[in-house]
Amino acid sequence: MLLGFYSGLIVFVLLFFIVLFVWIKTFKLKKQNKMPIIMLGVLMVFTLVVASIYTTDFFYLKTEQTKSTAGACTLEFVSGGGNSLDTTEVIIDNKKYSIKSEHFKDIADGNYFCEITYLPVTKIVTEISIKN
Template sequence: MLIAFYSTLIIFLILFIVTLSYLVLLVKLKKATGGNVIALFFLLLLTGAVSGIYGFDFFKLQVGEVQIAQGNCFIEFNDNGRSIATTTIELNDKVYQIKGDTYNHLPDGTYQCNVHYLPATKIIESLHLEK
């Protein structure tokens, strides 16, 4: 379930390293002009922030400190649960998304559920349903 999470973390870490390397190269070659430096600096801030958020969740996942929410949840399958579709889970006035084909055998409705999710990104790590 967490393949997209890991992929995003890796992509943004690589982008952060490439941006930082390019900025250092421009400074060393003394070709760093105002526009180049400003654009690269903001790209570096953006990739650093996203990498930090996903890195925080990665750390929490590795040490087993995921958040837990439980109660009655309403599950709605968008696009009939096809592989690129998402499943919307509403629990305690919060909305979570999970890949659509995971529970596509169930009808839309309200279930007793237990959701384990990552604290910063709210990506679902596991979902347990009870009728």
């Protein structure tokens, strides 16, 4: 159920190290045009922020510091259309949680009683129990 989370973590951490490597190589060249260094620096900060968000949730997941909630929920399957992973959105008390998989696409969209365990920063669901 956490395939999207793990793939996002891997992609952004690798992207950060690649951008850092290219930024260091570009900085060593010290050309007159400083624009590539600035653009790579902005990209590096962006990837660092996203990678740190995923890394923080990875820490919470491995130390079992996830959060739980329960209540009347609305389930809605959202197809990625081939451009991204299919997701199922779970809405409890006007808060939206995300399940990044197609495991629940066979469950009809609608209102249920749900008990979920989720990651605190990204609100990605790790466990769910659905009752009619």
